[in-house]
Amino acid sequence: MTNIDVLEDKKDKLIAKRYSKEKRFILFGRLAISLTIIFLTILLGSIVLRGISGFTTTTITFDVNLDKKLIDPESTNDKKIISSARWRKITRDSIYNVLNEINLVMNGEVLSKAEQKSLVRLFSRSSEYQIKDIVMDDLSLIGKTINVTLPAASEVDQFLKGRIDQSLPEDDRPLNNIQISWIKHMVDNDMINRTFNSNLFTKGDSRNAEEAGILGALMGSFFALLICLLISFPLGVMASVYLEEFAPKNRLTDVIEVNINNLAAVPSIVFGLLGLAIFLNVFNLPRSSPLAGGLVLALMTLPTIIISSRAAIKAVPPSIREAAMGLGASKMQSVTHHVLPLAMPGMLTGTIIGLAQALGETAPLLMMGMVAFIVDVPQSITDPATVLPAQIFLWSDQPERGFEEKTAAAIMVLLGFLLTMNALAVFLRNKFERKW
């Protein structure tokens, strides 16, 4: 009797132990998940907090006097002459004019030379080029006074976004007291406004933070990914179909399989070196071009696509192949009619994941000269270009404060693209997945 009691007691203890073990396991699991969520939130939160202001910018609206004497005194209407006019002087004179008028009303006196010099820094250094562009587009404006809205200097933008500490001594600040009081004054006069930062999406890179945009990098990424997709998808699908369905299973195919798996784990910089040696040095493809970069990314994506495609093909039940073969379909027919359509969602998912990986890749492109300061927006796959992550890397290196929010904003755009691509992968998988 007592023996049985002892045994029962032991069993009870064992059961209690098993339950507590399970509870602990679940607890640890939840802990791990919450930690991940917290870190992710902190990461995303800090990026969004820094980057969200990068989507707005500060503009200054003022009158520009397009003096015919300074631009085209002989009325030639020749674009060459007009383009080499003294645009800096025209711009500065107009700015001084505007400021002096305001000062006359306010203080009843003209600004000193030193004041003028420091106040002109509130305007973007690129103002003269933009005014020139406006005139070049419409020569009839010469001789008139036009009202323009141009980006303010990045420091003004940063000041209004509260990123410049006014309590610092004047010498340590990017803006001196006169500049700050004028900014406040111009804000009151509606000369300075905060608008959506369209430059971010319509311009290439620039040394001036207020002028810099990601369009060049976006186009570069687009072209490079296009090349990558066009090369790696067909190659990857064909290679995986051949290896999975047609190739004999022997030592050679085993070696190939092992090597493909190894390639997927090769550090991406190595692919960059390979690309440098082959695409640039042997084939003489244009340096920094999305063509060369896309080829390197294709090399890098290929193993990922092959592995996921093979997995997708393997997941097609053999009974489907047997059914087709049993009806007298050739191997090729059983593959194209039945296996491929069933494996396609998996293949597409793998491809998109591979492309998303390629989109975030910087290291191999470093070797191809795509991590470079390139102002022009690339128009084709052979133009010099940079890519989004490279642009982020370059901006993060800039000392000016204005680039900090740009960096975070560009990261947000990149993450947005990655999320979109992954959502597309999920969508395609759900749409084309067929049950059997």
Added chain:
Amino acid sequence: MIKEQTKLDIDNVDVFYGKKQAIFNVDLEIKKNQVTAFIGPSGCGKSTLLRCFNRMNDLIDICKVSGSILLDSVNILDKKLDLVRLRTKVGMVFQKPNPFPKSIYDNVAYGPKIHGLCEDISELDEVVEKSLKSAGLWNEVKDRLNEPGTGISGGQQQRLCIARAIATNPDVILMDEPCSALDPIATARVEELMQELKKNYTIIVVTHNMQQAARVSEKTAFFHLGHLIEFGNTEEIFTSPNEIKTQDYITGRFG
């Protein structure tokens, strides 16, 4: 009774999986318009032999078949034989219903389509209807031919697979445990169907279900460990077998 014509003449067939021999020297004659049942414990080689008849074993790299199998006096083990042609003559129904994840119509129409058996759509429609009718499925699915073939019940799926096999108008239908995944009612339907089909086709069925073999077949072959132990009229095999092993197996003493 009309004279029994030989449809398949299996002579001296050995099958190897790599070094392992799966079938030992089997001689067998399958008669036309009869149901022949292959019985035997698991792993005895009955499915392997069945898959020799439409060369499905070719899909397995390590599988080697020797001997001769004459289908209407043509050796189908000939290396030069066109497999596509063979498989239109020898249809197969598998253990698990395996309709394509396509519409019911496309499932049946697939064979005629790839072999170019039909001139136009109306002819194809006819073949599909005829095949589904022969498989006893027409009345159940005629209003939903465009629904996926995977969406009907298991028994219906298996009959769809039979319809698909007969759509290419074969001479022989191989059935590899066609009822093992079906419930008794669906099984009964398939068995009835086999009785119907044998008027036009020669049927070879592999089964684990002894009662089924007894119910549906004229001839029964009993295999054990790759050897053909006994072959004869089903009645004789089940009532007075010559071999002790056969006796033991059908009375349930082993297997």
